[in-house]
Amino acid sequence: MSKSKFFEKTLSTKRIYDGRIVSVREDEVELSNGKKSKREVVEHPGAVALIAITAKQELVLVKQFRKPVGKEVVEIPAGLANKGEKLADAAKRELEEETGFVAGSIKEILSAYSTPGYSSELIRYFLATDLTKKEQKSDEDELISVELVKIDDAVKRTREGKVTDNKTIVGINIAEKVASGQWKKI
Secondary structure (H helix, E strand, C coil): CCCCCCCEEEEEEEEEEECCCCEEEEEEEEECCCCEEEEEEEECCCEEEEEEECCCCEEEEEEEEECCCCEEEEECCEECCCCCCCHHHHHHHHHHHHHCEEEEEEEEEEEEECCCCCECCEEEEEEEEEEEECCCCCCCCCCCEEEEEEHHHHHHHHHCCCCCCHHHHHHHHHHHHHHCCCCCCC
């Protein structure tokens, strides 16, 4: 593999904030053309996101209030892995906690950075099928409603601008490909 012609060498790092989920730093960097610049970086441990499809070809979606945008947002279930927890186990746990569904089959099918311009967050997408409904076990600080939406209707909502969360748009597009047999990565 050849070295990229674009790179940034970190000259110094200043810690700005260390939080429960994210941390922020400011890096002074030297660009591959020799110029210097500053980069603000949100460090994120990464997340798991669930493309949960029922036997009736419904996508399991959640709705919750998101403080950063000041409104309710429709999303695919997602969350963080606990320290030392395997990602597939975290995905199973998050699905059950947020929705009450337990997956008989769960497979990682995609990894993608959410916003690489300023964040290190890597989302690992899991396809969850063979679902059984149990009891929702949301965390104390999570008020979540669950919605089952036909995949075609979810695609339509995305095209109408009713779904505005990027990971969910990705998840809905993958669900559409899986349902039509076009997703070949699994």
